[in-house]
Amino acid sequence: MTKTHQEISTANQKEGADAAESLAHYTGAPVPPPARTDGPWLIVFWRSDIAKKWLMALSGLALIGFVIAHMIGNLKLFIGKADINEYAEWLRTLGHPVLPDQVVLWIMRVGLLAAVVVHISAAASLTITNRKARPVRYQSRRDYAAANFASRTMRWTGIIVLLFIIYHLLDLTWGVGNSSWRSGEVYDNIITSFQRWPVAIFYIIANMALAFHIFHGFSSMFASLGWSNPRLSVLRKNGAIGIAAIILIGNVSMPLLVVTGVYP
Amino acid sequence: MQVNLKIWRQSGPDSPGAFHNYEVPNASPDMSFLELMDVLNEDLQTKGEEPIAFDHDCREGICGSCAMMINGRAHGPETGTTTCQLHMRKFADGAHITVEPWRAGAFPVIRDLCVDxxxxxxxxxxxxxxxxxxxxxxxxxxxxxxxxxxxxxxxxxxxxxxxxxxxxxxxxxxxxxxxxxxxxxxxxxxxxxxxxxxxxxxxxxxxxxxxxxxxxxxxxxxxxxxxxxxxxxxxxxxxxxxxxxxxxxxxxx
CATH class of the missing domain: 1.10.1060.10 (Alpha-helical ferredoxin)
Incomplete structure (x- = not known):
């Protein structure tokens, strides 16, 4: 039923009066508390979102370095049993004879753990900040112009990679869930683990997530660290694709070739 | 040309808002998006309805007043363009256009498409x-x-x-x-x-x-x-x- 002119007009007058009332009481956006500047320097630094992104970029760079070194070491799987076992033993005795065995290994492990903790806590804190910054979401569909799949799924690829790291440590460092696991027998442990297809599929999916994560993370790092020199833009674009592709191919090749029976 | 608009209406900062559908049957392809809003508002006023509030000032792309999320993009589909410089010829005849205010905690909606x-x-x-x-x-x-x-x-x-x-x-x-x-x-x-x-x-x-x-x-x-x-x-x-x-x-x- 259509409303008469008079009905619409009355309704509008009432609505107009309500709006005028609420506008009269409007005192601006809710004012957030000012940035706290008390406390030790590092804590004050950490409170800033830009500083968190800077630390996230640095820890991310360290983790990319680890992922590449880890991949190169593990690709010795394809050279032979003796080679990869020798590499694993070398890691344990790194720094010999200056330092006792495993000291360098543990320094690297602690460094990695610190990088992971910084990276994840910064991400979690920034995610909360960003959610709070838009309490009322868009009610219509957004049309993104620049954001890509990798940049929009960082949170999820990151979570997949974290879960994978936990499983990966359980599987190959502590030998949980693999009855044929034996300490020091790196080659046999990897092969017996990857021959189980659900495990191989999880490794493959996790490394695909890692490649997407690194693709956006690597190029994003340049902005977070403030490297905007145009000479770096080639490295930024090609480096992101190149490193993501190398890590994807290198890391996926191991479970893929083992589970399909191509290797050994 | 004829366009179908779905516009966010909200009578005040604390009022709940909702999308309302409007039709502009007599739009010109040479109109700017804000002129389309003017035509629609004139029509609403003639009918005795409350016109849609939106920010605008210079209408030549330099003041930064006009602010609308058009079809999920800020300032509409064109790049390097403010809403006032967006022309209706960029839309197809019979197009469905959704208009929403900027959304951010720091930018509360004051009324309709106006944000603070x-x-x-x-x-x-x-x-x-x-x-x-x-x-x-x-x-x-x-x-x-x-x-x-x-x-x-x-x-x-x-x-x-x-x-x-x-x-x-x-x-x-x-x-x-x-x-x-x-x-x-x-x-x-x-x-x-x-x-x-x-x-x-x-x-x-x-x-x-x-x-x-x-x-x-x-x-x-x-x-x-x-x-x-x-x-x-x-x-x-x-x-x-x-x-x-x-x-x-x-x-x-």
Whole structure:
């Protein structure tokens, strides 16, 4: 039923009066508390979102370095049993004879753990900040112009990679869930683990997530660290694709070739 | 041409809003989007309905007043364009167009498509100025500025403060706005005395209100002045530098 002119007009007058009332009481956006500047320097630094992104970029760079070194070491799987076992033993005795065995290994492990903790806590804190910054979401569909799949799924690829790291440590460092696991027998442990297809599929999916994560993370790092020199833009674009592709191919090749029976 | 509009209506800051459907049967392809809104409002007023409130001022793309999310994009589908410079010929006849206000915690909706962007003023107040003696204007070229630097500073100064960067950002971050406002002063010799103090103050103020950057690039893509993401990198560098810098020796590069 259509409303008469008079009905619409009355309704509008009432609505107009309500709006005028609420506008009269409007005192601006809710004012957030000012940035706290008390406390030790590092804590004050950490409170800033830009500083968190800077630390996230640095820890991310360290983790990319680890992922590449880890991949190169593990690709010795394809050279032979003796080679990869020798590499694993070398890691344990790194720094010999200056330092006792495993000291360098543990320094690297602690460094990695610190990088992971910084990276994840910064991400979690920034995610909360960003959610709070838009309490009322868009009610219509957004049309993104620049954001890509990798940049929009960082949170999820990151979570997949974290879960994978936990499983990966359980599987190959502590030998949980693999009855044929034996300490020091790196080659046999990897092969017996990857021959189980659900495990191989999880490794493959996790490394695909890692490649997407690194693709956006690597190029994003340049902005977070403030490297905007145009000479770096080639490295930024090609480096992101190149490193993501190398890590994807290198890391996926191991479970893929083992589970399909191509290797050994 | 005929267009079907779905527009967000909200009578006041605390009122619940909803989309309303409108039809404009007699739009001209040469109209700007704001002129289309004018035609619709005239029609609504004739019918005795409340016209749709929206911000507008210069209508020549330089004031930054007009602010609308059109079909999920800030300022509509065209790049480097404000809503007032978006023409109806960019839409097909019979197009369905959804119009929503900017959404951000720091930009509350006042009415319909009008949002309160005064959080930007708080950022400017905290450091968007230089110390300069008042009185007669100094002679030109007393302080030499390299041409490329002057051009970059001008590129940053092109920011009209419309808020499209915040609206387009998936995190509601105001990094592009703040970076532009910082860079156009921080790049020039006149901006050097307060450079680090300004960077820290304006970034701290920005972070009170807005989200953080995840380098999607949505802001720059939505910016009607096409301000570069490089300014954000510069702001990040200056901010971290300011944290490590001994301010007493700040003139040392």
């Amino acid at each position: 962007r005064s959080a930007f003023d708080r950022i400017i107040e905290s450091g968007g100025y230089i110390t300069a003696p008042t009185g007669t204007a100094p002679d030109a070229n007393l302080i030499l500025v390299p041409k490329e630097v002057a051009d970059s500073a001008m590129d940053a100064a092109a920011c009209i403060g419309c808020g499209a960067c915040v609206a387009a950002c998936p995190n509601s971050a105001a990094q592009l706005f703040t970076a532009a406002k910082l860079s156009h002063l921080n790049l020039l010799p006149q901006g050097q005395p307060e450079r680090y103090k300004r960077t820290v103050s304006m970034v701290n103020e920005m972070e009170r209100w807005f989200g953080s950057c995840t380098n999607h690039g949505e802001c720059s893509a939505a910016c009607p002045k096409e301000i570069s993401l490089d300014f954000i990198a510069m702001m990040n560098r200056d901010y971290v530098k300011a944290q490590f810098k001994q301010r007493r020796f700040a003139s040392q590069t």
